[in-house]
Structure formats: structure tokens, C-alpha cells
Amino acid sequence: MSLYLRKYFSSGPIRLNLSKSGLGLSGGIKGARIGVGPKGTYVHAGRQGLYYRKHLSSGQRTQGQSTAAGKGSGKTILIIIGVVIGFIFLKSLLKSPANFVTGHSVAIGITIIWWVIRFRRKNNMAAYKQSLDSAFVTAQSTPSDDMLTSLKQQQQTLPKANKNKQTIDKIEADVYQAILDKVLDDGYISKEETEIIAAAEHTLRISAAARLMIKKEIFSAAYVEAIQDRKITDDEFSKLNNLIEGLAIPQTEVQQELNIVKEIIASQTLSLPFDPIPPDKLLAPISKNEVAFYQSSAQVLSKKKSKKSPTGYEYTVRRNGTMVVTNKRIFVMENGTTTIRFSDIDDLDVDIDEGVIEISKIGSGRPIILKVDAPIYTGRTIDLLTKAATGSNAA
Numbered sequence: 001m002s003l004y005l006r007k008y009f010s011s012g013p014i015r016l017n018l019s020k021s022g023l024g025l026s027g028g029i030k031g032a033r034i035g036v037g038p039k040g041t042y043v044h045a046g047r048q049g050l051y052y053r054k055h056l057s058s059g060q061r062t063q064g065q066s067t068a069a070g071k072g073s074g075k076t077i078l079i080i081i082g083v084v085i086g087f088i089f090l091k092s093l094l095k096s097p098a099n100f101v102t103g104h105s106v107a108i109g110i111t112i113i114w115w116v117i118r119f120r121r122k123n124n125m126a127a128y129k130q131s132l133d134s135a136f137v138t139a140q141s142t143p144s145d146d147m148l149t150s151l152k153q154q155q156q157t158l159p160k161a162n163k164n165k166q167t168i169d170k171i172e173a174d175v176y177q178a179i180l181d182k183v184l185d186d187g188y189i190s191k192e193e194t195e196i197i198a199a200a201e202h203t204l205r206i207s208a209a210a211r212l213m214i215k216k217e218i219f220s221a222a223y224v225e226a227i228q229d230r231k232i233t234d235d236e237f238s239k240l241n242n243l244i245e246g247l248a249i250p251q252t253e254v255q256q257e258l259n260i261v262k263e264i265i266a267s268q269t270l271s272l273p274f275d276p277i278p279p280d281k282l283l284a285p286i287s288k289n290e291v292a293f294y295q296s297s298a299q300v301l302s303k304k305k306s307k308k309s310p311t312g313y314e315y316t317v318r319r320n321g322t323m324v325v326t327n328k329r330i331f332v333m334e335n336g337t338t339t340i341r342f343s344d345i346d347d348l349d350v351d352i353d354e355g356v357i358e359i360s361k362i363g364s365g366r367p368i369i370l371k372v373d374a375p376i377y378t379g380r381t382i383d384l385l386t387k388a389a390t391g392s393n394a395a
Helices: 063-095 097-137 144-158 162-183 191-201 208-227 234-246 255-268 375-390
Strands: 006-011 014-019 024-028 034-039 038-045 052-058 290-304 313-326 328-334 337-341 345-351 356-361 368-371
Touching: 014 162, 052 345, 052 375, 097 144, 097 162, 097 191, 144 191, 162 191, 162 208, 191 234, 208 234, 208 328, 255 375, 290 328, 313 368, 313 375, 345 375, 356 375
Parallel strands: none
Antiparallel strands: 006 014, 014 024, 024 034, 034 038, 038 052, 290 313, 290 368, 313 328, 328 337, 345 356, 356 368
């Protein structure tokens, strides 16, 4: 028979248990206790010979559970201590009416102070929002230096807690968006409106990355609207340039879009007849009865569906060489030749996002896909030469 050792030390309703199996802690009043120990968390209740004991969680853990369970036990101990301290405090109040009144008054006072602090925080944030609107959204001119200084001073009085900071960040983001909406209402950003945006950015604490993202979204919307018909008018080109300048967007951030716009404008100037390429300038041989009008590097691609690709398709290179467009055909040469005769072309489509030209052939369900540096300009060139060779309307 093994030796069983059990001792406990108590102080008021809190009892520290020492046993062979480990350390435990329990608390409560006579007839009802809650505790935690090596065997888990339990409730013990009863008097005069009738007792009830219920384990709320087991103390036996696997190695992987030991850390999480230990944290749970620690939280349980803190809860027990909190409950016991609360019980002692309540018991003390009930012993004396004076203590009860004092405790009640303290509780009411703390509640009032908490509500006052909360009310002042909300008031400060609401006043800050109103000041921002007056300075940037409803104002008809650039805010003065004094007004900007006042806004900076208001920022110092705003609450610093994370929850309040999130609210303030949203207020500033909404104001910034409202400023841009107002500025872009007539589709043009004036010099004064540019100054208002700059003043807002200097005052608001919105990150440069967040501001740039908003500006690029505005530019992208105007860009998509401009290129959707594959034509760029002077007004559309002026509007895009005004957005870049007025919103102070670095050109490097929209360079790809600008290249496409310039390519569309260049393709609009194309018209027949084209000047032929001198034979000594050709990078690939042609037949004697052919005249070459255009050449560039190109890839012939194959396309298949892919769940991994954002567009739903992935491309692989079948041939990488020189493309020449003559008065009769298109061909790409490199250790062999891929040839497309104008008389076989059924349709031509330019995918601006992928930078490829898809050429559908009569009687074939699989298009030939060409990857070139200037797909819009190249596609327009091929389209004009195809219509000239087949006698179609070249409009």
C-alpha cells in the first residue's frame, strides 16, 4: 500500500492544496468550492453528508496538449482568484451600511468618469471629422496655413487606443476619398485642386502606399474607359495626362498603361500603302514575288486551360524567332517556319492584357497565337495587309 500525503494551507476562502500528485488551488465558501489541480478543474458542493463533485476538464494530457492546457489552468486560477476577491469585497460591504454606501458611490463615480472619458473621445473624433470636411471637402479654396496648423493640433488631442485609431484612420480615408471625388467631379484637375490634394496629403496620416493605390485605381478606371474601343481621342489622351499630373502619380507606376495608349495612337495613324523593307534590311529570307512590309521578333505560343493562372490559361513557347509580314503571308522563322497565309485568315484578335495576337484560320478550330512587343500596332498592320490581299474593305 502506497503512502498518501495531503496537506493544505488556507487563507480565508482561498485554499492551497499540496499532495503527492501535485499543487492545486481552490476557492469558495462553505458548501461550495471550485478548484484546479493536477487532475483538472472541478466543482465540489454539499453539506451534512450529501456531496457532489464534478470534473470540468481532465488533468491527463498528451504531450502536444500540455502547453495549451497549462495556459487554460492558469486562466482558471486567475478567474478563481477574481471571484474570491469579489466575494470578499461584497461580504465586507454587506457587513456595514456605511461600507455599502461608500462602495456604491465609488462604483457610480467610476462609471460616470468612464462615460465622460468615452464621451469626450467621441466628441474629439467628431470635431476632427468636421474640421477636415470644412478644410478640404466643403471649402472652395486651398486651406490656410493657420487652418492646417489647427488640424495638426487637433490630431494631438485624439485618443491613442488601437480601437479609436482604427476609427480615426477610417475618418481620414473617407475624407481623402471625398476630396478626390470632389476634385474629379468635372473630369479635370485644376492647379488649385492639385494644391488642395497636396495639402490634404501633408495633413492626413494616410500611408503613401494607400494613397498611391487609390490614385492608381482612379487612373485605371479612366484608362479602361479610354481604350475600350481601341481608339484614343485627343480629349481622352489629355484627360489621362491630367490625372497623372494632377494626382502626382509617378509615371513608372502607370508606364505599362501609357505604352499601350501610345501604341494605340500610333496604330491609328497606319494606312496603306506601306513602305517596303529593303532586302538588305530583312532578318529572314522571302520569295522573289513577295514584298516585306513589317518585321519584328516574335514567339509562337500554344495555349491551354490552367486553374493556377489568373486568366484561366497558360502559354508555352513553340517557336521563338523572327516574324516577317509580307504582301501575302505572315511567317515566324527559327529552325523551321510557322506560316499563315492571308487567304486562310478567318479572324484576328488582340489580347491587350496578355500582349498576344490570336489568328483564327478558316477550317481550323485552333488559333495561332503570336507574342510580339507591340501587339496592337502589329495587329493593325496585319489587319490592313490582310484586307488588301483578300480584297476586303480596309476601313
